[in-house]
Amino acid sequence: MDETIAQTRSITKERKNLFQKWLEKEGSAYGFLSMYALMFIIFIVVPVLVAILLSFTVFDTIQLPKFNGLSNYIILLTQDDIFMKYVLPNTIKFSVIVGPGGYVVAFFLAWVLAQLPKVSRSILALILYSPSMTSGVTISAVWLTFFSGDQNGYFNSLLLGMSLIQEPVQWLKSPEYLMTIMIIVTLWGSMGVGFLAMLAGILEINPELYEAGSLDGISNRFQEIIYITIPSMKPQMLFGAVMAIVSTFQAGAIGVTLSGGNPTPQYAGQLIVNHIEDFGFLRYEMGYAAAVSVTLLLMVLLFARLANKLFGSEE
Amino acid sequence: MIQKLSKRFSPYQNRGINPKGFHVSQIKFYIILAPVVAFMLLPIIFIFSHAFKPPDELFAYPPKFFVTNPTFNNFTDLFSKMSNSGVPVSRYLFNSILITIVTVGASIVVSSTAAYALSKKNFKLKKTLFAINTVALMFVPIAVAIPRFLIVENLSLMDTFLVHILPGLAMPVGLFLIKQFIDGIPDEVVEAAQIDGASDLLIYSRIIIPMIKPAIATIAILTFQATWNNAEISTLYINSESLKTFAFYLTTLTSTAAGTNVVAGQGIAAAASLIMFLPNLIIFIFLQSQVMSTMSHSGLK
Numbered sequence: 001m002d003e004t005i006a007q008t009r010s011i012t013k014e015r016k017n018l019f020q021k022w023l024e025k026e027g028s029a030y031g032f033l034s035m036y037a038l039m040f041i042i043f044i045v046v047p048v049l050v051a052i053l054l055s056f057t058v059f060d061t062i063q064l065p066k067f068n069g070l071s072n073y074i075i076l077l078t079q080d081d082i083f084m085k086y087v088l089p090n091t092i093k094f095s096v097i098v099g100p101g102g103y104v105v106a107f108f109l110a111w112v113l114a115q116l117p118k119v120s121r122s123i124l125a126l127i128l129y130s131p132s133m134t135s136g137v138t139i140s141a142v143w144l145t146f147f148s149g150d151q152n153g154y155f156n157s158l159l160l161g162m163s164l165i166q167e168p169v170q171w172l173k174s175p176e177y178l179m180t181i182m183i184i185v186t187l188w189g190s191m192g193v194g195f196l197a198m199l200a201g202i203l204e205i206n207p208e209l210y211e212a213g214s215l216d217g218i219s220n221r222f223q224e225i226i227y228i229t230i231p232s233m234k235p236q237m238l239f240g241a242v243m244a245i246v247s248t249f250q251a252g253a254i255g256v257t258l259s260g261g262n263p264t265p266q267y268a269g270q271l272i273v274n275h276i277e278d279f280g281f282l283r284y285e286m287g288y289a290a291a292v293s294v295t296l297l298l299m300v301l302l303f304a305r306l307a308n309k310l311f312g313s314e315e
Numbered sequence: 316m317i318q319k320l321s322k323r324f325s326p327y328q329n330r331g332i333n334p335k336g337f338h339v340s341q342i343k344f345y346i347i348l349a350p351v352v353a354f355m356l357l358p359i360i361f362i363f364s365h366a367f368k369p370p371d372e373l374f375a376y377p378p379k380f381f382v383t384n385p386t387f388n389n390f391t392d393l394f395s396k397m398s399n400s401g402v403p404v405s406r407y408l409f410n411s412i413l414i415t416i417v418t419v420g421a422s423i424v425v426s427s428t429a430a431y432a433l434s435k436k437n438f439k440l441k442k443t444l445f446a447i448n449t450v451a452l453m454f455v456p457i458a459v460a461i462p463r464f465l466i467v468e469n470l471s472l473m474d475t476f477l478v479h480i481l482p483g484l485a486m487p488v489g490l491f492l493i494k495q496f497i498d499g500i501p502d503e504v505v506e507a508a509q510i511d512g513a514s515d516l517l518i519y520s521r522i523i524i525p526m527i528k529p530a531i532a533t534i535a536i537l538t539f540q541a542t543w544n545n546a547e548i549s550t551l552y553i554n555s556e557s558l559k560t561f562a563f564y565l566t567t568l569t570s571t572a573a574g575t576n577v578v579a580g581q582g583i584a585a586a587a588s589l590i591m592f593l594p595n596l597i598i599f600i601f602l603q604s605q606v607m608s609t610m611s612h613s614g615l616k
Contacts (some may be wrong), residue, residue, distance in 0.1 A: 024439070026437075028515045029437070032431055033429045034487060035427070036425050036428065040451070040485040047459035051459050051461070051462045054461075112344050114333060114335070116344055117334050118333070122603060126599065127355055128355050133592070134544075134591075135544030135545075135546070138588045141588040146358070153378070167519060188612075200607050201611065203333050203607075205332060210332070215467075234614075238614070243452075243488075246453055246454075250456070252457060270510070273457050276461070280460070289461055290462070292463060293461065295404075299455075304412070
C-alpha cells in the first residue's frame with residue numbers, strides 16, 4: 001500500500017520535474033510569444049475558422065446557424081448570376097491588372113530609382129510611396145472631386161476646355177468608366193511596403209555580381225535585370241508579390257467608395273469583397289457571405305502559391 | 316590618376332546600382348520617372364492646395380487646381396463645427412490621437428517580444444509557428460469582416476475603447492519584419508549575455524531592443540497608418556458618437572458633401588483630408604531611412 005503511494009508520488013514528481021524542465025527550457029519563449037499569439041488567435045485564426053464553419057450553414061444572425069452542407073458553394077457556382085456574370089470577371093480583371101500589373105510597375109520604378117544617387121532617390125521614393133499612405137477616405141475626397149460628374153469636376157472641365165467632350169460625363173456613375181477609374185486610383189496608391197522592399201533589395205545586391213556578369217557576356221541592362229538583379233533578390237521579389245496580392249484583394253472597397261453605393265452602378269465595379277458585404281451586412285445571409293469569404297481567401301492563397309512557384313527558393 | 320579619371324567617365328562605372336553622384340547617363344531615368352512622379356504627386360499637391368481655398372475658389376468655374384488666396388478659414392470652420400450628433404470635432408481628433416498612440420506602443424511591444432522568441436529562443440514549435448505567421452502574411456482582414464464582427468460581439472467588445480486597439484495588434488507583416496531583423500543580430504551576442512547570467516527579459520530590453528530600432532520604427536509607421544486611417548472600426552463596432560475617430564468623421568463629411576450643405580462641407584472636408592494625411596507624411600519623412608534599412612531584411616524565402 002505504502003509502496004504504491006510512494007510509487008505514484010515518485011511518478012507525479014517525475015512528471016512535475018518534466019513539466020518544470022520544459023518550463024525552464026521553453027517557458028520563457030512561450031511567455032514572450034503569448035501576447036501576440038493571443039491576439040493572433042482571436043482576430044485571425046478564429047475568424048478564419050468561423051468563416052469556414054459558417055460557410056456550411058444558413059445563418060441570418062437571429063436564429064442559430066443551421067447546417068446545410070455544401071449548398072452555399074453550389075449556389076455560388078451555379079445559381080448566383082451576379083457573381084458569375086459580374087463579380088468574378090470584375091475581380092479577375094481588377095486583380096490581374098492591379099496585382100501583377102502594379103507589381104511589375106513597382107519593380108520597374110524601384111529599379112529605375114536604384115540607378116539614381118541617394119538624395120534624389122530618397123525624395124522620389126517618398127513621392128512614389130506617399131499615395132499609399134493616404135487612407136481610403138482621403139483617396140475618395142481627392143478623386144471624387146477630380147472625377148465629379150458636373151462641369152466643375154476637374155477632369156470634365158479639362159476635357160470640356162479642350163472640346164474633347166460636349167457635355168460633362170458622369171464618370172463615377174457610368175458602368176463603362178467605373179472599372180477603369182478604380183484601377184487607376186488603386187494603382188496610384190499601390191507603391192507601398194512591397195515597393196520599398198524591392199527597392200531595398202535592389203540596392204543590397206553586391207556590385208561585384210554586375211562586374212562578373214559583364215565579364216560573362218551580359219551586354220545590356222535588360223539582360224542584367226533578368227540574369228542578375230531578379231535572381232539575386234528573389235526573397236524580396238516574393239515578399240513584394242505577397243504584399244501586392246494582399247493589397248489588391250484588400251482594396252476591394254474602392255468601387256463602392258467611388259460610386260457611392262453598394263451595389264455599384266449595374267455591378268460595373270462590383271468586386272468579391274463588395275459581394276461579401278452585400279450578402280453579409282445588407283441582406284444578413286451570413287452563411288452565404290462566409291462561403292464567398294472562404295472563396296476569396298482560397299483565391300489569395302492560390303495567387304500566393306503561384307508567386308511562390310516563381311520566386312520561392314527551391315528546396 | 317588617368318585610370319581614376321577614365322573610370323569616372325566610362326559609362327560602365329555608372330551602370331552600377333546606387334551611384335555616388337550625378338552623371339549624364341542618369342538623365343534618361345529622370346525622364347522616365349517624370350510623368351510617373353507627376354501622376355503620383357498631383358493628387359497629393361491637390362490635398363494641400365484644396366484645403367486652403369476660400370469658398371469662391373472651391374467652387375470656381377472653371378475649377379482651379381492651385382489656390383491663389385490661401386486662407387485658414389476651412390480649418391477654423393472645421394474646429395468650430397459640431398457633428399450632426401453634437402460631438403465637437405476636436406473630440407474625434409483626440410480619440411484618434413489617443414487610440415493611435417496606444418496602439419502603436421502596444422503593437423511594438425507585442426510584435427517585438429514575439430519576434431525575439433521566434434528568432435533567438437529555442438523551442439520545438441518555433442519553425443511551425445513562424446511558418447503559420449508567414450502564411451498569415453496573405454491574410455486579408457476584409458474577407459473575414461463578418462466572423463470578426465461576431466467575435467467582437469461575443470467578447471462584449473462592442474462600443475469599447477479596446478476594440479479600436481486589439482484587432483490591429485496581431486500584424487503578421489510586423490512580426491515578420493522584426494523577426495527577420497533580429498535574425499541579423501549574431502547569436503553570440505545573446506549567448507554572451509546568457510553566460511553573464513542575464514535573464515531573457517534583460518536581454519530583450521537591454522540588448523535586442525536598442526539594436527533593432529529601425530525595425531521598430533518600421534512597425535510604428537505601419538501600425539500608425541493602419542490605425543490613424545481606420546474608419547471601419549468606428550463604423551462597424553462603435554455606437555456612441557464620442558468614441559468614434561477622426562477618420563470616421565471624415566467619411567461622414569465626404570458622403571454628405573453632395574447633400575444639403577455643399578458649400579460648407581467641401582471646405583471642411585478638404586481641411587480634414589489634409590489633417591488626415593499630414594501626420595502620415597511627416598512621420599514617414601523622419602523614419603524613411605530606418606524603414607529602408609528594415610526592408611533590406613524583408614526577404615521571404
